[in-house]
Amino acid sequence: MQRITLSRFLIEQQRQDNNLPPQLRLLIEVVARACKAISFTINKGELGGVLGSLGQQNVQGEVQKKLDVIANDILLDANEWGGNLAALASEEMEAIHPIPHRYPKGEYLLVYDPIDGSSNIDVNLSVGTIFSVLKAPEAVSGRAVTEADFLQPGRQQVAAGYAIYGPQTTLVLTFGSGVFGFTLDREVGSWVLTQRNITIPAGHREFAVNMSNQRHWAPGMRRYVADCIAGRDGPRGADFNMRWTGSMVADIERILRRGGIFLYPWDSREPDRAGKLRLMYEANPLGLIIEQAGGAATDGARRILDIPPDSLHQRVAVVMGCTAEVAAVAGYAAEPP
Ligand code: AHM
Ligand code: MG
Numbered sequence: 546m547q548r549i550t551l552s553r554f555l556i557e558q559q560r561q562d563n564n565l566p567p568q569l570r571l572l573i574e575v576v577a578r579a580c581k582a583i584s585f586t587i588n589k590g591e592l593g594g595v596l597g598s599l600g601q602q603n604v605q606g607e608v609q610k611k612l613d614v615i616a617n618d619i620l621l622d623a624n625e626w627g628g629n630l631a632a633l634a635s636e637e638m639e640a641i642h643p644i645p646h647r648y649p650k651g652e653y654l655l656v657y658d659p660i661d662g663s664s665n666i667d668v669n670l671s672v673g674t675i676f677s678v679l680k681a682p683e684a685v686s687g688r689a690v691t692e693a694d695f696l697q698p699g700r701q702q703v704a705a706g707y708a709i710y711g712p713q714t715t716l717v718l719t720f721g722s723g724v725f726g727f728t729l730d731r732e733v734g735s736w737v738l739t740q741r742n743i744t745i746p747a748g749h750r751e752f753a754v755n756m757s758n759q760r761h762w763a764p765g766m767r768r769y770v771a772d773c774i775a776g777r778d779g780p781r782g783a784d785f786n787m788r789w790t791g792s793m794v795a796d797i798e799r800i801l802r803r804g805g806i807f808l809y810p811w812d813s814r815e816p817d818r819a820g821k822l823r824l825m826y827e828a829n830p831l832g833l834i835i836e837q838a839g840g841a842a843t844d845g846a847r848r849i850l851d852i853p854p855d856s857l858h859q860r861v862a863v864v865m866g867c868t869a870e871v872a873a874v875a876g877y878a879a880e881p882p
Contacts, residue, residue, distance in 0.1 A: 551577055551716070551727055551736035558720070565720060568652055572629035572678065573704060576655070577716055577727075577736055579623035580674050580708035583616045583659070584729060587672070587710045596667050604639040604858055612666050613637050616659035616674065630655055631681040632690040634857055636826055641857065643690045650686070653703070654679040654695055656857075658826045661707075662792020671711035673794030677830040678704040692857050699829030699850035707794045707830065717743070717801070719837045724801070745840045745867055749804025750785045752870075753796040761812045766845070769877040770808075781873075793822065797831050797865070801838055806866035808874070811845060819860035820844075824852060828861050841871035845878045 549557075555573060559565040586595055599609045617637040624630055625644060629651035632643040636658040644650050657676040665672050679697050681690065706718040714729035716736055726740035752773055759767055773785040788805075790796050796807045809820040822828055832842030832849035842849040842865035852861065864874045 549738040551738070554725065554727075554738050564722070566652075568629050569678065569703060569720075571627065572624070572651070572653055572655070573706070573718065575623050575627050575629065576620070576657075576676055576706070577708075579620045580716060581714075581729060581734065581736070582619050582623070583674060584708065584710050584714045586615060586619070587612065587666070590669070604637075607663075609637065610660065610663045610666055612672075613660050613663055620655075620657055620659055620674070620676075624655060627651070629653055631685050632694070633657070634692075634695055634825075635659060636823060636858070639858075641690065641692050641695060652681055654681050654690070656695060656826045656830075658823070661794045661827065662790065665790070665792050665795075671709055671790060671792050671795040673707050673709040673792060673798075675707045675794055675827055675830050676705065677702050677826055677833075695825065695857055696854040698853050699824075699832055702829060702833050702850075705830035705833040707797070707834070709794055709798050711795060711798075715739075715798070717798070717834060719834050721833065721837065724834055724838045743801050743838050745801055745835070745838045746804040747867055747869065749867070750783050751788060751803070751805035752785055752808065753788050753790075753800070753805065754808040754810070755789055756787070758810075758812060761814055762810045763813075763845075763878065765878040766808070766810045766874070769874050772877075793827060793831065793863075797835065800835070800840070800866045804867050806870040806874070807863065809863040811862040815860060820862040822861060822863050824849070824854055824859045824861040825857060828863050828865075832863075832865060835865045839868065840866050841868040843871055843875065846875060 555570045626648045628649040631650050632641050633655040634641040660672050661675050662672040704720050708716045716727040718725050724743040727736040728739045730737050772780045776784040809822045828849050835842045844862040845864050
């Protein structure tokens with residue numbers, strides 16, 4: 546089988562459809578290279594002194610792991626000088642990071658979660674990096690970039706992707722026209738195309754949710770999950786399986802390959818219909834990938850990609866995966882308590 550590297554794939558995309566601008570292609574190359582560096586760092590584990598916590602909190606009020614900060618810096622250092630970005634923003638940084646004046650300013654904005662599923666790091670389970678690319682408004686060529694420039698609905702993403710550091714290191718990418726999967730060949734050090742046009746298989750009865758939160762969910766969500774658990778004798782008339790990895794990106798990877806649904810529902814502890822997850826660097830990029838793979842992504846009612854963000858670190862309820870199952874959840878949510 547002919548091996549197509551990420552570089553070749555990107556150049557061919559640029560030539561074929563002429564819809565991949567060179568600066569965006571270079572930006573994706575840089576992000577993918579940074580993910581490679583993160584993968585090698587994670588693999589060292591205890592030997593590299595990268596496990597454990599730093600004893601400080603991030604903007605979300607969560608204790609930062611050493612790897613949260615290391616991965617954040619790897620992505621920052623790799624992207625700052627390349628001339629492809631006007632600014633970047635991350636789960637681990639409270640404010641946006643405009644490109645310093647000493648470097649040329651590019652056309653794009655990058656938003657990322659450097660390590661998703663951080664609680665898995667120290668117990669040797671899958672974690673990942675999630676990223677979203679937006680076009681910077683043209684006006685920023687003559688002024689400083691602000692947080693408001695980032696607050697674009699997810700449907701305006703020009704690219705989205707994630708890397709998973711698991712039994713294999715994989716990269717999944719979309720430019721809004723299909724979803725493509727790559728696997729890291731560690732000996733050669735390159736990403737190799739291993740799947741074109743990934744499509745979510747239909748009909749797989751499997752849900753991913755943190756069941757320990759159910760007392761905080763809306764009544765419709767509790768009923769949906771109760772009916773899944775009731776199995777073939779319940780109203781759904783089918784047995785459902787459950788999986789929860791503690792890393793959204795790994796759960797989404799499973800759904801892309803095997804089908805099913807991922808839920809991080811509205812929670813009464815969070816105001817404004819929000820759950821735990823972040824709109825701009827978790828729900829939006831993974832929502833675009835899921836939609837491009839033939840699935841659906843909502844907050845239980847609204848399409849994720851249509852939600853106008855009001856702040857960089859905004860939280861949102863998440864229901865995404867196989868279209869039929871996302872529609873089933875919407876039916877329950879609409880029921881009166
Ligand atoms: P993180 O980005 O700080 O790691 O948090 C996001 C993660 C998701 O990957 C995952 O689905 C969820 O938090 C797990 O939460 P829980 O602690 O409820 O299992
Ligand atoms: Mg995360």
